[in-house]
Amino acid sequence: MHDVDTIDIAILKTLQREGRISNAALAERVGLSASACSRRLDHLEKSGVIKGYHARLAHKALDYRMIAIVNISLSGQFAKTLAEFEAAVKLCPNVLVCYLMSGEYDYTLRIAARDLEDYERIHRDWLSALPHVVKINSSFALREVIDRPNVGLG
Amino acid sequence: MHDVDTIDIAILKTLQREGRISNAALAERVGLSASACSRRLDHLEKSGVIKGYHARLAHKALDYRMIAIVNISLSGQFAKTLAEFEAAVKLCPNVLVCYLMSGEYDYTLRIAARDLEDYERIHRDWLSALPHVVKINSSFALREVIDRPNVGLG
DNA sequence: CCGGAAAATGAAAGGTCCTTGCAATGTCAG
DNA sequence: CTGACATTGCAAGGACCTTTCATTTTCCGG
Structure with missing residues (x-):
């Protein structure tokens, strides 16, 4: 058809x-x-091939100037453990991206914050409250070099 | 203004x-x-607040299903070193995101590939050719848990 | 190879939408 | 208060979108 x-x-x-x-x-x-x-x-x-259209905004212009990459290890990989962690992380509005990963850490998060103080709040109120976490490693983006929506596009 | x-x-x-x-x-x-x-x-x-508009397509229409997170350390942080690395990384069409980072690694990249074979090609033809690299660490996303365009929105 | 049904196409039309000019209003510093 | 500048709504002309319709193409069964 x-x-x-x-x-x-x-x-x-x-x-x-x-x-x-x-x-x-x-x-x-x-x-x-x-x-x-x-x-x-x-x-x-x-037919659903196109699921939607979205404007891509500059985080900087919206006063979210700080991007943090957070790697997290859980206490186990049981389905229940993963599901509970994911349900909790989805509630935090500052989490832009979250992947279940192979390798040293179980999850990689990309978090947007207004400033360092805001990040501290997010870490205290959200990240520290995530269940089954045994290790957290935060790094901060000093500068955005590339941000493309799709492969091969400007 | x-x-x-x-x-x-x-x-x-x-x-x-x-x-x-x-x-x-x-x-x-x-x-x-x-x-x-x-x-x-x-x-x-x-003014750059809106960086672009993009259609979101159904997965069956998307060719690139694999996401890799690549952390890279350079041999130094001189401006010339960083500039040369960044100029080179910008040429690789599979790099969706690239941040200059604080912490253990200098850069974090998010790379889209069609499959593992495609990633192997990208690693061979592009990542291995980047200048001043002294350490590369690749992880693969097993599952996308969250992918939001901006803070606090769908 | 043929025939017909279903799908896709281009041209035209009317209705909607977009942008620009313009006058008026709002804002702010001096 | 005054002047300079930004922002607004209205209106108009031009661009755009969608529907209709006749025609062409595509795709199967025979």
């Missing part, structure tokens, strides 16, 4: 990079008429 | 969730006329 063909791929790649491009410009970019492009885009959205 | 005020915050939060909302709907959402809203949006984009 809805095969994702070459033109769809071109549409998706364009929208991945320029999510707010006009339908007219998008149509020209992929070599379709505006009406055909509009209908394909409608299909891609309604 | 131009503080990010309450209305700007409302605009940003809306665009965070609905990056392709029309300017007219956005204006009504935040209680402004369309023209005023359009001008504020223009300013937020040009």
Whole structure:
């Protein structure tokens, strides 16, 4: 029914990079008429291939100037242990990213804070309260060198 | 000049969730006329508060399913050393994020790869070729627990 | 290879949306 | 208070979006 063909791929790649491009410009970019492009885009959205559109904001401009990378080890890898930790970490609004990891630590977190004082509060109120934690290692980002939304894009 | 005020915050939060909302709907959402809203949006984009708009695609449409966290130490912290490393790392399209860090390692990278074979290629062709590197430590994300674009939002 | 149904397309149209000019209002420092 | 500048709403013209419709393409069963 809805095969994702070459033109769809071109549409998706364009929208991945320029999510707010006009339908007219998008149509020209992929070599379709505006009406055909509009209908394909409608299909891609309604079929769930495109899950949403989002503005990417500068953390700095929103007064979250500090990024911390926090590595955490738990007391075990039982499913219940992981689930309880993850449920708790999801509640902290300052956690931007959290991955279950291979290697020395079990989880890697990326945390946004306004300043050092704010980070101290987050550490005290949130990180210290996470269950099953046996080791925490925090590092701070001194400067953002690269921040790309997707592979191969500016 | 131009503080990010309450209305700007409302605009940003809306665009965070609905990056392709029309300017007219956005204006009504935040209680402004369309023209005023359009001008504020223009300013937020040009001043760099909004770094871009991006479509979020379904996993079946995404080619890059593997995330690696790579920590790197350099042979020194001279400005020239850092600049040369950063210029080189910026050329690798698979690097999504790169921070200059405090702590044990100098840089933390987040890398997207199609699969393990693809990561091996990236490591061989790009990471091994980065200048001034004295230590590399790779970990792989087993599962994405949280991935938020910004603080306190979906 | 053929025929027909389903899907996709481009052109056109009307309705909506976006941006720019303009006058008025709001803000702030001197 | 005054002047300079930022911000606003309104209006208009131009751009854009979506729907309709006739046509073309695609895809199977026969």
